[in-house]
Structures are given as structure tokens and as C-alpha cells.
Amino acid sequence: MNSETDPFLQDDGETMKNRVGIVNNPDALSAAERRLTTAQNATVGEVTGNFDEQHLRDIHKHLFDDVYEWAGTMRQDTIELEGETIRVSESAGVLSKGSTDFLPANQISSELAKTSELANSPDARSSDPDAFAGAVTDTLSRLNTIHPFRDGNGRTQRAFVQQLADNAGHKLSFKGVTTERNVNASIDAHQGDTTALNRIVVESMDADRVALRMQAVDDLDRAGYPVDEFWVETAQDGDHISGTVITAEDGYASLADDNNRFIIVPRQDMPVEANVGQSVSFDYERGDVAAAETPFIEHALAHSAEDRVNPPFDDESDRQAFAQEIRDNLSPADLDALKAGDAEVLRDLREPFLSENEQLRLALLSYDHGDVAPDAGARINIIERLSDNEFSERTAITDSGPKHF
Numbered sequence: 001m002n003s004e005t006d007p008f009l010q011d012d013g014e015t016m017k018n019r020v021g022i023v024n025n026p027d028a029l030s031a032a033e034r035r036l037t038t039a040q041n042a043t044v045g046e047v048t049g050n051f052d053e054q055h056l057r058d059i060h061k062h063l064f065d066d067v068y069e070w071a072g073t074m075r076q077d078t079i080e081l082e083g084e085t086i087r088v089s090e091s092a093g094v095l096s097k098g099s100t101d102f103l104p105a106n107q108i109s110s111e112l113a114k115t116s117e118l119a120n121s122p123d124a125r126s127s128d129p130d131a132f133a134g135a136v137t138d139t140l141s142r143l144n145t146i147h148p149f150r151d152g153n154g155r156t157q158r159a160f161v162q163q164l165a166d167n168a169g170h171k172l173s174f175k176g177v178t179t180e181r182n183v184n185a186s187i188d189a190h191q192g193d194t195t196a197l198n199r200i201v202v203e204s205m206d207a208d209r210v211a212l213r214m215q216a217v218d219d220l221d222r223a224g225y226p227v228d229e230f231w232v233e234t235a236q237d238g239d240h241i242s243g244t245v246i247t248a249e250d251g252y253a254s255l256a257d258d259n260n261r262f263i264i265v266p267r268q269d270m271p272v273e274a275n276v277g278q279s280v281s282f283d284y285e286r287g288d289v290a291a292a293e294t295p296f297i298e299h300a301l302a303h304s305a306e307d308r309v310n311p312p313f314d315d316e317s318d319r320q321a322f323a324q325e326i327r328d329n330l331s332p333a334d335l336d337a338l339k340a341g342d343a344e345v346l347r348d349l350r351e352p353f354l355s356e357n358e359q360l361r362l363a364l365l366s367y368d369h370g371d372v373a374p375d376a377g378a379r380i381n382i383i384e385r386l387s388d389n390e391f392s393e394r395t396a397i398t399d400s401g402p403k404h405f
Helices: 026-041 053-064 105-119 129-146 153-168 179-190 195-204 207-222 295-306 316-329 332-339 343-349 356-369 378-398
Strands: 079-081 084-086 232-234 240-248 252-257 262-266 279-283
Touching: 026 053, 026 153, 026 332, 053 105, 053 153, 105 129, 129 153, 129 179, 129 195, 179 195, 195 207, 195 232, 207 232, 207 240, 207 252, 207 262, 207 316, 207 332, 207 343, 240 262, 295 316, 295 356, 316 356, 332 343, 343 356, 356 378
Parallel strands: 232 262
Antiparallel strands: 079 084, 240 252, 240 279, 252 262
């Protein structure tokens, strides 16, 4: 498709028309989009709604409004783009990627109404992890088939179901899910098999597995693997594991199976020796995964709760150890997000998880003492958010006297 048939594209037929002034350079636009949406994702929790079509529109607009004029609009909408009226038949009444065809535009609203019913069902609000995971899997599968937006569907869907998880009292983090795994699981779901997608959801509801997945992806990246081109998943109870050991770290082993997927197994759960290059085969039985120890992060957080003026470390070696803990527990993508001001990537560095204010304080500590160089404006943004939160808390305490109802 070229710009003559798709009014959303510029003259090169590849780069979408955008607010950031990037022309004929899709790679540069992708990088800018990733940076800007990462920054916006830090505050996407402020978007509220009824888990319906309007809620999806509001999330998409929040994430992409700095990038695209049409943020928040769907494929069935008639819109104004650079002063030109764009109708459905001229743009994306029918949308496809590769061999996958998505829902025709004239069916989007009716199918989103059915998806909203699912997202508001008892299972989607259940405290039972299995019931909730099933509802989220079906919601993601439906949204992917509908594909209501011209672009940015994946990020919008993930933010949508993460809010659904928060609403039901669950934690859901997709950090460390590689593109290869996500795309293929989505294709399977589109064809009626949601097994792989459900495994992603179940794994992403387990903070220990998320931390293990992130660590493995980071280590594979450091080892020179194009990790986003590989399927990386953690073993689940009852799996039959068969493959060749490719890495044997202190806390886990990575195995490449016959389908060239990387399977991550905690070393404590390995019933056999795990030496690099060795072929192994066993039935996996999960044990408890030990939470990562972060004593210097804990010390810095405790110090900053009482004193945000004086440095938390008197010893340079302790400060360096703190910086190392930050690097060890964040993937390269999460480090980039932290530099852009996304403190939420720090949420899972402690069980059960860091509060929003702890995330913000730790972000400042990482900027000031953890060798994390923030992007322009990120530090000020974090300070302002933390100050606003603390002011609101003090006001709430002051105003907490007797009230008439």
C-alpha cells in the first residue's frame, strides 16, 4: 500500500504522518513513538473508564496523542487529518498484517460491545487467578482480532487489561515478553488457539516469573542474542522440558528446545545437571522461586523515607553496589523507560511490590546515585509527581475528621 491509496502514509508509503516532524524515516518514527509512549505509559493509570469502547479510545489517545493527530480514533471513524476529511472506505475499512485479516471496520463497535461485556464479567473481576487469567486471555484475543486502531493496538490492549488486573486486585506485567512470542501467540489466538496467549497471561501474573523472565531476556541480550527474535518463556508446572542448555547462570538455566524456543528454568528446580551444551529431558515440577535480594536498594529506600536531602551512602563501593542492583533487576528496555521518567518499571523490585511513592523515590535515587542518566525533564517530572502525591496525602490526613453523610 502506498500514500496514494492510504492517506495516513507519507510520500515514501512507509512512514505514517505524525506530529513529531519525522518524514520518510519509519525507523526514526518507531524510536520516537516508543520513547513518547513509554513516557505516557507512566501516567496511563490516570485514564479511567468502564472497560468499554470509550475507555479504549481514551487509553489510545493518552498514549499516542503526542505522536499522531488521529490518536483515540478507530478505523470506523471519519476524521480530519491535516485538514483533509478521511472516510472509512479511504483508509482502513479492511486491515491486515501479513496473512492475518482483522475485523471489517463496520463491525468494530458491535464486537467491542461484546468485549466490554466480557471485561465486565464476574470472571474479569474475580480474585481467583485462574478465572481472571481466562477472562483476560479471551479479552486480549478478542481485541487483537478486532484491531480497532490504525496502529498502537498492542500497547493499548496491554494497558487496558493491566487496568482490569488492578481493578480485580491482581498484578499483571508484560515486561520481558519478546516480540516473537507475543506475535505468534496472537496469531494462534486469532486462529482459535489461545493456549500460548494464556501462558503469557498466567506467567505475567506471577511476579517471580516476571522477574526471572526479565533477567533471562537481559542476560541473553548481553550475550549478543537478538532476543526479541526469539520465543522466551519460563517453565510452568507439568511441562515436559527437552532441549540443550545454552546458558547456566547462578539462578537459572536457559534451554533451547526443538522449536528453537528459550525455556527458562530456575536452577533450584532443575532435577539434572545443567552444563552449557548439555542435552536434558525432564518433567518440570515447580518449586518456590527465591525473590531477588536487593539490600542496597532496600537501604536507599529506607533512608529516603526519612531523609531526601543527604545521600543514602557514605561509602562509594556501597553506591556502586546500589547502581549494580538497579542494572541487574531492569532490562535494557526498562532502563530506557526509567530514563524517560517511567517509574512504574521499578514496581516489582520488592515483594509484594513498591507503592507509587516508593517507585518515584527510587527513580530519583537511581538518577542521583544509581548511574541512570534521565532524559530532559524526567527528573523534574518525577519530583513534581512525588510532591503532588505527598501533598495530597497530608491534605487527606488533615481533612480526615468527622463528616456528615
